[in-house]
Every structure is written in C-alpha cells, then in structure tokens.
Amino acid sequence: MTTKTNDAPWVRVVPLGGLGEIGKNMMVLETVDDIVVIDAGVLFPEWNMPGIDVVIPDMDYLDENADRVRALLITHGHEDHIGAVPHFLKRVNVPVYAPAMAEALIQEKLRQARMREHSEVRIVHPGEQHEIGDLKIEWFAQCHSVPDSTGIAIDTPAGVVIHTGDFKIDNAPVIGNPTDLGVLADICQDGALLLMADSTYAEEEGYSPSDREVVDNLPNLIGAAKDRVIISSFASQIARIQIVADACVKHNRKLCVLGRSMINNTKIGRELGHLDIPGDLIVTAAEAKSLPDDKVLILTTGSQGEPQSGLVRMSRNDHRDITIQDNDTIIMSASTIPGNEVPVNESINDLVRLGARVITNHETRTHVPGHARKEELRMLLNATRPKYFVPVHGEYRMLKAHIDLAISTGVKEENAFLLIDGDVLELDPDSGEVVDRIEAGHIFVHGLGIWNESGNVVVERRSLQHNGVVSVAFSRDTVDGSLVGKPKIVSVGFVHTEDSEELLREAEDALSPILDQHLKKAIEWGELEGIVRNTVGSFLGRRTKRRPLIITSAIDV
C-alpha cells in the first residue's frame, strides 16, 4: 500500500460491507500503530440473492492486520451494526466496547453462538473517555430509534474524527436526553479533522418529526378502538413500547407482548431502566384470551412482512395464540423499509380479508424514522466544522445528496469524499487522498455455508429460479469409455410435468448418437459437458423457447 509522502501523522478510514449502502455495517479506522473497527453489522439479502440468510462484510483486511487491531467500537444496537459481532470475534478476538442496550443484545448473540466465555464486551457510557492504543475515544449520546445510541469521537494523532452512528436530532425524545450538540461542539472546538455522518435521509428537506407526534397519535387511536387492538412495531423501538404501555394504562387495557424479539427487547428495556411498565400491566397470551376484547392490547413483531413474525402468522391465520377477528384494530407503528413493500402489502390485505381494520403510517402518523434530514445534517456540520467529510450509511444517491449539502455548508469540494466500500482514504491535516483500494466484497451466509459473492452459488440460483434445471445422466464403459445404455434426462421447475415426459424422451433420443460419437473420441470432460449442454439446450430451446440450466453426470460402469 502506498502512503502519502509528507511526514505528518495520518489517519485512514476504510468503509466495509454495506452492499448498496457504503460503510453501513463496518468502518475501519487506522493509524500507523492502531486499528479500531466501528460496528460489525449484517445486511439482509436483496432480491437477487435467493436463499441467503444474511450478508456480512469481508473481513480479510482485518486478518491481515490483526496485530494492530485494538478494539471493536459499537455505536448502537441495531442488527445492521451488531449482527456480525460473533463473525468478527471469530476472526479477531479483541475487546468490544458497546453502549448498554447494544451490549445486552450482543451478549445474547454471543450466548447463542456459545462464544460468551471467550469474548470481552465492555459497557461504555456517553461522556466516558477510553484510551485504546494511542487513540482517545469518547462516545457521545445520539437520538435514534433504539435507546443508548451513540456517536463516537476519536482523537487521533492527525486530529479528531467524528462518526455519528445512526442519528436524528430530537429535542424531546421519549427515552433518553435530547441531542446535546454542545458536547459535540466542545469536542470539535478546533474543528473536526473528519466527519463521517449518517446519510439515510440526506435527500429529505427540513427536520425529521419528533417521536412526540407518535406520543399524541398512538394513544388516540388506541382510545378510539372499540374492540381488540393489535400493534406491530420494530422490537428495538423501546420508546414505542413505552408509549404503548402508557396508553394501555390510560385506556385500561392489559398489554400482551408477543414475538421472541419483542419479548426479549421488552425484558432488556426493563432491566436497563429504559422502560417503566407497572408489573401487573403485562399479561400472557392465555390471560389475554380470557379478557374482554376491549381490555386487551397485543404488541407484536411483523411490521416488515417477515414470514415468521407474529403479525404475518396472524394474517395467514396460523398464529398459535391469536386469531384475527371482525373489529380487531391493527396499527402498523412502523414505516415499510424499502424492498419490503410487497410482503407488507400482502399481509395487510390478508388481515383486512380476515375482518380487521388496519391503520398504517400512511393514514395517521404512527411512526417517525430515526434519521436526520437536511436541516439536522447542516446543524451537525456547523457544530463539528470538519475539514474532511465522508458521508456514510446510505445508498449512492443519498451519499451524493449529503456531499452536495456538506459542500454548500462550507466543506471544500476536494475535501468531501464519496467513498465506496474498500476505498482507503488517508488524511493528514494538509490533504486527503484515496491511496488504495482493498478487497471489500460481501460474504453470504446460508446455513453453515459461508462464501464470497464471486462464488457461483447465487448466480446459479438466479438461473435456476428463472428456467429450472435439467439433469442429463449417462453411463460409460470403464474400459473404452463408450456409452452404455441410453442417456437419462429429467427436469425440475422447467416445464409442466404432463408436457415433459415426451419432450425429454425425444431429447434423450437426439442426444444419444451425438454422445456416443464423442465418447468414442475420449475428449476432455469439460468439452463433453459443453457438447451435452449445447445439444440438449438447443433442442429444448427450440421446443419451449426457454433455456434451462443443464447439469451432466457420467457413471462409470
């Protein structure tokens, strides 16, 4: 790797692992002596990654520099920031520093992965300073849609680097203190060297609405409902759980919490003191069933149409405890994450079909997002006065909007860097430059399988799903390699069974003499496979106008 030639102390940042969203899941910060990693999250697969469970960042760069990696620093407890912590610690076992809520969620992951004993996770609080290697690191409180969200200020030999984490500026959050821009301005009293800031809503004008709007609307909707109320939300939205619990007290309903993550997060929220819920408010599903409908509120998961979630099971009428009935009021206290529109819509239609009334965020504000809009981002830029700027957490279009905004707020054009994953940006007080590009692919996780995106599995699955597969098998003589018997062709997902029998028999007849002829020539396997593929593929293509994927097996007899 090259480095710039002057002798000034430098700092490098390398975003990793965000699929379309740059630096979303992991950010590497590096000086000559030390590396710290900010966040280790997962992404959920996109539509063109069939059968993949989760996607994690490629961490080979950390392996190669393991002797300098000092710590994993966590900003907040969302899956896209902590979901890959076990994978990370298997590669580089260093201490993890995390705010309280994130720490509790990470411990649960490590327990499931049977890694708790060999891992060190330290709780950090806003305002604390930790010396890690030669770096001085301070976490500062941020408002976001999970409690104990933080940003991180890192004092490096080259200057102060600010990473906002995910954030918005809310002057009256339901849980926690309002955003303290004063602290941030104090840390950046000489101007930050580098600001890396959340870009998710950088295309949106104005200020983001406050959670207070939900505090007004949700209880009103609950109060107006005559029969049973079912609310679905994000499990990590602890403030939403508090709002719902308060509304239950006010409107004399018992609260029944369903869904593994919702139950788990409610428990953690209470343990950490974020939730203030009277002990007798919460009832089990069995108790809820024995109460009159107008005395019950059910809080569950499934706002994103996840197939195994509470609300989606209810919509399919296969939830163990709850059967949707006429006059149920269902409130979707969430917005739909882009990409989930189809399953969310499907579940709403199913719920309406079962007799429920469904209220979404489109009708009445039942949710506010947790990301800063343009005015808040300007405010942040003004408070930190960075020399260099790197937008993070957002698709390319959002990063571009954020760059434009930073430049209009005073960052010099040559000091604003729209990085892509793997770019190594080196900065010193004088100048900044992308000095290298490292391998920064994505690792696909499926069951126990882990492979990188250059692997053929996902490509093959894409092909399979469109045209199905045809298997061609034949026997050849172990001695002279000649064809024994007839080749056998079967298909799956290609043509309708009734039509396929005759078609495939004809394909066998077409292939047989060609195969026989080439087997006698003792050609290479790859060439032979190609001939089978062309012969069978052309035959089927002519007859069906579709080309299935063709796999060939030879049995030596």
Place this chain on the structure above:
Amino acid sequence: MTTKTNDAPWVRVVPLGGLGEIGKNMMVLETVDDIVVIDAGVLFPEWNMPGIDVVIPDMDYLDENADRVRALLITHGHEDHIGAVPHFLKRVNVPVYAPAMAEALIQEKLRQARMREHSEVRIVHPGEQHEIGDLKIEWFAQCHSVPDSTGIAIDTPAGVVIHTGDFKIDNAPVIGNPTDLGVLADICQDGALLLMADSTYAEEEGYSPSDREVVDNLPNLIGAAKDRVIISSFASQIARIQIVADACVKHNRKLCVLGRSMINNTKIGRELGHLDIPGDLIVTAAEAKSLPDDKVLILTTGSQGEPQSGLVRMSRNDHRDITIQDNDTIIMSASTIPGNEVPVNESINDLVRLGARVITNHETRTHVPGHARKEELRMLLNATRPKYFVPVHGEYRMLKAHIDLAISTGVKEENAFLLIDGDVLELDPDSGEVVDRIEAGHIFVHGLGIWNESGNVVVERRSLQHNGVVSVAFSRDTVDGSLVGKPKIVSVGFVHTEDSEELLREAEDALSPILDQHLKKAIEWGELEGIVRNTVGSFLGRRTKRRPLIITSAIDV
C-alpha cells in the same frame, strides 16, 4: 349452477383473473341469452412466480358457454386490460369492440401473433350505442392515463349495468374532454341496477390532482436544466408526450424518442390525432448526438426499472445510443408501481453514480396517477345511484375501503358485494346473491409453455431458488435391477463448488449400500426415489443445515 327462484329477469357478473386485484383483467357479464366479456388483460408476475412472463385469466368458463359469448368489450388500452386479447380470441373468436387507441394497440398484438386476418376488431366511440344480442351497450368517455379511455353502460333486461373501467375525474385533461358526469347521470336517470367501479385509489382521501400540475412543473424543470435532459415515463401516457413536446418547442430542444413501446405509442398517438408535434421537432438518436447537449431532450421508457428498458440500459451503461454523462438531468415522470421499488431505486443509484442528477416525483410533482380518490368515487356514486355495488380493480384492502364508502353514500349494506374472482353474482331488481363459484385460477405463460397455478413448475422454482438442486444418478442392471457402478451426485446452486466435491463424494458413499440393498428388493420407483431423497437429503441436511431439492435418475444398462 343454481339460479334464484323468482321469474324476474336477471343479470350475472363474474370477475376473473386479477391475482390479488379482483376483476382487474376480465369481467364476464351474462344474461339468460347473452354473454359479453369486458376487457382481457394480463398481469405481470409477482415475486413468488419466478420465471413467468405474464399471467392471464383462466377462460375455461367462456369455453363452456361459448355459444352465448357475443363480444369482447374493451374499456381502454392498458396491458392489464388488453394484453390477453390474442389468448382470448384463440379460445372464443367473437368481435372485439374497442376505443380507437386500444384498437390500434390490439391490432399490433394480433399482427405479432399472426391473428389479424381471422380477428374482427371494431372501433367504438363514446356516445355510440351498439346492440349486441339483447343488450344495448354504450361507451362513455373517461379520463385516465391513456387516451380514449371509456366506461361501459350495458342495458340488460334486469336494468342498467355500469362498468367504469379505470378512471379519474379531471376537469382539465391535457388530451380529450373533461369527464362528463352529465351523460352518465342521464344514462342512469332511473338509477343504475349495478355499478362496478375502479377501486385502485379508494383508500385515498380527497380528489386526485389534475394533469395540469405536471403541465406546470415539467416544462419548468426542463427549462432549468443546463445540459442534456432525459425523461422517462409510461409509453401509454400520450398526454405526457404532448407536454414534453410542447416544452421542447418552448425551450428550443429537439425531441429524441427511444424505446420500442415509446416510439410505437408516439406513432399511434400522432396517427389518431391525439398528439400535435411539429414534424421537425423529432430527431433520431444519431442526430441527437450531433447536437449540443442543451438542445436535446430524450424521452424513453424504464420508469419502472424494467431490465430491458431504455433508462435501465443507460443506468447500466449498455445503451446502444446514449451514454450517461456528468450534468445530465434525468426526470422520472412516473410513480413507482408497488413491487417495483427495488429495481427503480437500483437504477436511480446507478444513474447518480454515472454523474446524472435524477429528479423523481417525490421531489417535484412530475406525475399524477390516473385513478379516482374518495371524493371522485362519491361523485360517481351520486351520479349513478346504483342499487347494487361491486368494487373492482384493486387489492382486497382497497375494495373494502370502496365498499365502506359506497355504503356511507347510500348503497344498502346487503347490496354491496365484495366479490372474489370466480364468484357468480346474480342480480334482479329485487335482490342480489352470489349463486355459484366457478373455477377462476390464473394461467402462467412462460415462453411457449402455458399452465395453471396448480402446476408444480412454479412451486419447484421457488424451492430451487432457495436451496439449489442435487442430482442423483445411478445405473442398474436391466436383468436383475442391481446397482451397477457407483451412484453419481452433482449439485447446482447448493454449496460453493470448492466445498462440494468432498461432500458429494461422501454422500455417494453413504447412499451406495442403501441403494444396492433396495434395488435388490425390486421396489416401486416412487418408493425408491423417496429412499434416495431421504438418504441424501438427511446426509446433506446434517452437514450444511440446508435441504436442496433432489432429483433422481436411473439408467438401465
């Protein structure tokens, strides 16, 4: 089929073919002597129908009653209303009545299907009455997002039936006359027997915005652009083409139309006199390239992220004629149809990455939808005063909202019917009842293959895309059925190639003795297949935590 017992004349309606959207693609109207069919459209496959080209209604019911089918009546020229006309005419060759724009588009479809000579398509105009069997049929003008949109009034022995087609009420459309509610009120002077009305926007409050908003905004955006402008829209939105052409004249740009459907529709629009474009305004792609950037506007397809469309090819940098460059202004003059969010978003990110500025309908109103909202639907109900009401064209939640609205406007609850595809609703002046339910599935079209949804092809593809496929082949002795050689196992889309070799060899070794043992017993093929599936499936499941689809072939040698 049962019918109601009194002697009053009756009329039946049967919605067909809308997937989640009831009666979207086809509506059958039936009296004792006559059947007419309203629209014959296609739907595009949903996410869980991999590899399907289009979905068409199941038309078996029409086959069975072919002697009474008199005509196909078309409301307007959108694919979801005319796309299945060739399929329909192959089943029932009756005259097609269609308004001018739809007729031109249908003729093109019939030409491609080589069916023009044997098909009869008659142009109808609003206000004309046609006697078809014992039915008197009048088309009335509607505003919608394609010119020559109509609704249909059918005077049956039981009373007047109104089918709105797709519509909105626009008092100042860019092309055509404003909605004439007077005509409709006149037709329904004694009150309609039945109103079937578009429900697409029945959940939205208020009135839909007029196309006039786009007439203001689009030219302003074009005027403000400094370099090249590229606009993507729906090809059938002829009014949008006119607005763009007018803006080109005003801002001194030449218009370059790209994309097969955009070129074709512009041609039809000019031939029918809907478009008024000066002859020298339009230039070819080659001519456009020789002009300064600020003298060119490119109008193309691709607003829905369709992989083969103009804009998406440009976003991938593989368009034959156009290379996106810095400072291109791209205007998406369309809204994103639900389900297309992910590909649309992907193309926008790619365009921004190539240096373009992209303006969407979210930022500035560059598009208005063509469907009536609640206030317009109320207006329609007041003008037609129907005894019976059937919401059509919409997902279940929208139909339910429309039913609620109709009841609040005065339709009796027992006279408002939320039908699903295949329901046979029989009405007479006294009462209405769903008297039967016919087979009303969907037919999947893929290349030359056509099969119904109960077929296994789509189910198999869903399985293939998630876990891939494993092929098991073995040879057996033609005389005694015993295993010859070793079984051969290969996989596609299952595990990464590097990992799979050893795993599959081990699976072969595990299978071999079990297969040998069962082959000696000469059991049935189905049972043997089951044993192979269980043996190999359990082995691979234990080792990978995933269960691929398994196909088995036997070669007799």
